[in-house]
Amino acid sequence: MLTSSLFIWYHRNYHQGSNLPLPPGPKKLPFIGNALDMPPTDQHIKFSQWGEQYNSDILHLRVMGMDYIVLNSWDAVIDLLDKRSGIYSSRYRVAFWEGDLGLMCYGKLFNEHKKLFHQEFHPSNSSLHRPHEKKALGVFLNSLIDTPKEWESNIKQMIGAIIIGVAYGVQVQPKNDPNIDAAARMYGVLNTVLLPGAFLVDTLPILQYIPSWFPGASFKRKARAWYGVRKETVLPPYMQVKQAMINGTANDSFTLRCLTNGENMVDPRVDHLSEEEEMIMQTAGTLYEAGADTGKTALRTFILAMTCFPKAQRDAQGEIDCVIGQERLPDYEDIVDDSNASVSLPYVRAVVLECFRWQTVVPLAVPHLVDTEDTYRGLHIPKGATILPNVWAILRDEKRYGPTAHTFDPERWLLENDNSATGGFGFGRRACPGKHMALSTFQINVVSLLHSFDITPPVDVAGNLVMPEIEYVTRLTSAPAPFECTIKPRSEKHVALIQEMLLD
Numbered sequence: 117m118l119t120s121s122l123f124i125w126y127h128r129n130y131h132q133g134s135n136l137p138l139p140p141g142p143k144k145l146p147f148i149g150n151a152l153d154m155p156p157t158d159q160h161i162k163f164s165q166w167g168e169q170y171n172s173d174i175l176h177l178r179v180m181g182m183d184y185i186v187l188n189s190w191d192a193v194i195d196l197l198d199k200r201s202g203i204y205s206s207r208y209r210v211a212f213w214e215g216d217l218g219l220m221c222y223g224k225l226f227n228e229h230k231k232l233f234h235q236e237f238h239p240s241n242s243s244l245h246r247p248h249e250k251k252a253l254g255v256f257l258n259s260l261i262d263t264p265k266e267w268e269s270n271i272k273q274m275i276g277a278i279i280i281g282v283a284y285g286v287q288v289q290p291k292n293d294p295n296i297d298a299a300a301r302m303y304g305v306l307n308t309v310l311l312p313g314a315f316l317v318d319t320l321p322i323l324q325y326i327p328s329w330f331p332g333a334s335f336k337r338k339a340r341a342w343y344g345v346r347k348e349t350v351l352p353p354y355m356q357v358k359q360a361m362i363n364g365t366a367n368d369s370f371t372l373r374c375l376t377n378g379e380n381m382v383d384p385r386v387d388h389l390s391e392e393e394e395m396i397m398q399t400a401g402t403l404y405e406a407g408a409d410t411g412k413t414a415l416r417t418f419i420l421a422m423t424c425f426p427k428a429q430r431d432a433q434g435e436i437d438c439v440i441g442q443e444r445l446p447d448y449e450d451i452v453d454d455s456n457a458s459v460s461l462p463y464v465r466a467v468v469l470e471c472f473r474w475q476t477v478v479p480l481a482v483p484h485l486v487d488t489e490d491t492y493r494g495l496h497i498p499k500g501a502t503i504l505p506n507v508w509a510i511l512r513d514e515k516r517y518g519p520t521a522h523t524f525d526p527e528r529w530l531l532e533n534d535n536s537a538t539g540g541f542g543f544g545r546r547a548c549p550g551k552h553m554a555l556s557t558f559q560i561n562v563v564s565l566l567h568s569f570d571i572t573p574p575v576d577v578a579g580n581l582v583m584p585e586i587e588y589v590t591r592l593t594s595a596p597a598p599f600e601c602t603i604k605p606r607s608e609k610h611v612a613l614i615q616e617m618l619l620d
């Protein structure tokens with residue numbers, strides 16, 4: 117068994133089946149390839165440096181027999197993931213994470229899940245989600261008045277309330293909500309599993325035969341612990357909806373609408389889940405999994421940017437004061453039109469785009485997988501290679517964004533009608549289907565926070581401002597390391613407006 121596995125593996129590793137060269141990349145060691153070169157974190161930065169070192173926007177790496185192709189430029193990403201999306205839209209299978217649309221291989225099941233997801237999150241359906249967003253926003257802004265020091269957990273609570281409201285119509289508890297906490301735990305697993313090269317059992321089948329007590333086989337113990345995590349997380353809120361249907365108390369939600377859809381009405385008293393129900397449950401779970409941490413991370417980046425770049429905050433507030441004034445709170449009409457370009461608040465739009473560009477939430481997107489071998493610019497792309505679009509490098513490309521590409525500078529978006537920052541939502545057929553809702557939630561939060569609050573660095577005992585470090589911790593998502601800031605209402609008038617939100 118061992119010998120034949122090694123033989124198969126050796127062949128996969130060393131017989132690429134093409135006379136064309138692979139893209140350049142760091143030298144590979146026998147058997148382990150680049151395993152020792154792969155940094156455990158901040159891979160996007162290393163990939164960008166390798167791009168410069170090998171003078172190529174497309175790189176090849178091999179880790180324990182698995183091929184990785186890194187795309188460091190906008191052109192390469194568009195050429196392959198968009199224009200050749202027919203073959204570049206699969207994912208590698210993570211055996212213990214079934215049912216997640218984001219990790220499904222391209223095919224029939226993926227198309228069925230995606231259809232359900234698209235129906236719900238088509239921009240024309242935003243009116244279904246806005247009541248959940250507005251309610252959670254009201255609670256959030258009030259929580260910043262009452263407990264400003266807890267702003268991070270208040271963000272987590274607000275994003276969780278929106279996602280759980282949209283998915284299940286379930287009211288969250290004011291603190292330590294079990295569904296929000298379970299979603300965070302579930303995302304924690306995903307954040308580790310999807311890091312390229314982090315979890316090798318799926319890529320190197322021989323590792324399955326190592327006993328779990330063996331030193332270095334911690335992946336196996338982890339996999340065992342992770343096996344049930346997804347189902348244990350997505351089942352309880354789904355069953356809550358069915359129970360609420362029986363009690364006659366179910367609120368409007370994605371799950372309720374699917375369960376009561378025309379002829380396919382599901383009987384909530386039947387415990388056994390049909391195939392169709394399983395799909396509804398998994399899709400609601402995907403939304404819960406994909407939307408919570410990403411939304412929270414984007415807002416923490418916004419708070420960090422406002423803390424560190426006071427001029428940008430003042431300019432945005434000046435614009436909001438002129439256009440909206442202090443007699444009312446901002447609303448959706450102030451921020452978006454269908455093309456995601458705000459007409460009335462161009463500077464606020466620029467701040468939004470710059471947050472997504474400056475610190476892209478998912479620096480390597482979610483890895484794509486190519487179904488068949490391919491040739492690009494005379495280079496061989498092996499069948500089954502994992503494709504890593506280096507969104508971070510693309511959004512910091514000095515050729516496109518100039519010498520200030522690494523700094524937070526919203527003004528760059530005032531000069532051109534460009535919204536390339538939304539490349540942070542991915543590419544081709546696997547691009548984020550929650551993009552519209554994510555942007556709408558982010559924008560209404562940004563404009564509401566700027567309208568009513570001042571965000572400043574904390575002060576030390578001598579009264580000096582202490583600027584936080586701009587430090588990020590990266591796994592699948594890239595999030596600011598914990599930092600302190602002060603969030604204060606701009607006036608009593610603003611406080612009164614925010615308190616009125618809870619009366620509506």
Ligand code: HEM
Pocket residue numbers: 217218219220233237402403406407408410411414477478481482483484540541542543544545546547548549550551553554
């Ligand atoms: C700031 C917020 C968000 C960011 C930055 C973000 C970013 C991304 C990225 C980069 C991908 C991978 C795209 C690719 O493979 O090319 C993705 C996939 C996905 N996102 Fe989002 N997302 C956000 C919010 C949301 C929300 C709110 C939802 C749900 C309503 C959602 C649902 C999904 C799903 C289901 C996928 C998998 C799509 C597939 O594999 O076909 N995301 N997202």
